[in-house]
Amino acid sequence: xxxxxxxxxxxxxxxxxxxxxxxxxxxxxxxxxxxxxxxxxxxxxxxxxxxxxxxxxxxxxxxxxxxxxxxxxxxxxxxxxxxxxxxxxxxxxxxxxxxxxxxxxxxxxxxxxxxxxxxxxxxxxxxxxxxxxxxxxxxx
Amino acid sequence: xxxxxxxxxxxxxxxxxxxxxxxxxxxxxxxxxxxxxxxxxxxxxxxxxxxxxxxxxxxxxxx
Numbered sequence: 001x002x003x004x005x006x007x008x009x010x011x012x013x014x015x016x017x018x019x020x021x022x023x024x025x026x027x028x029x030x031x032x033x034x035x036x037x038x039x040x041x042x043x044x045x046x047x048x049x050x051x052x053x054x055x056x057x058x059x060x061x062x063x064x065x066x067x068x069x070x071x072x073x074x075x076x077x078x079x080x081x082x083x084x085x086x087x088x089x090x091x092x093x094x095x096x097x098x099x100x101x102x103x104x105x106x107x108x109x110x111x112x113x114x115x116x117x118x119x120x121x122x123x124x125x126x127x128x129x130x131x132x133x134x135x136x137x138x139x140x
Numbered sequence: 141x142x143x144x145x146x147x148x149x150x151x152x153x154x155x156x157x158x159x160x161x162x163x164x165x166x167x168x169x170x171x172x173x174x175x176x177x178x179x180x181x182x183x184x185x186x187x188x189x190x191x192x193x194x195x196x197x198x199x200x201x202x203x
Binding site for chain 2: 010013016019020021023024027028031
């Protein structure tokens with residue numbers, strides 16, 4: 001009883017417990033949000049090649065997602081440079097400049113953030129420009 | 141832990157004393173555990189994240 005009265009009077013402990021509850025709750029939300037973001041962004045480049053070409057129905061959607069549009073390039077140099085880029089970048093550039101989709105639509109379709117689409121586009125264009133200057137050869 | 145003891149331990153933890161921080165973490169372990177459950181399962185990574193978060197943020201608590 002005496003102990004109970006003592007803890008009821010302990011203003012500092014009550015204040016700290018309240019602060020800690022709020023801090024822990026916010027930290028948990030941040031952690032879960034971060035986990036969710038990381039789970040949504042799957043880089044196709046990271047997946048093994050055999051998963052992308054396998055005729056397994058489970059992976060067909062992924063194959064469709066990464067397959068090239070098959071359009072003809074006028075310049076061989078450009079074709080070589082485009083071909084040496086990662087599948088993800090090829091897909092994003094195709095969707096942006098051939099299918100004329102907005103970054104928002106692409107992000108929704110690929111299941112990644114819009115920021116990631118902008119980043120991939122900018123990096124892909126820089127890499128493409130560099131490769132074209134070098135004659136369309138070499139890795140990004 | 142009585143009132144005076146708690147105040148001294150908390151003050152030490154806020155000031156950066158590792159032993160006091162350990163005591164505070166042990167004292168509040170049930171609250172940390174409660175927040176470490178996701179969909180009814182204990183997430184050990186989350187638990188560790190929360191403990192690190194407390195260690196980093198406790199200095200901001202106004203004693």
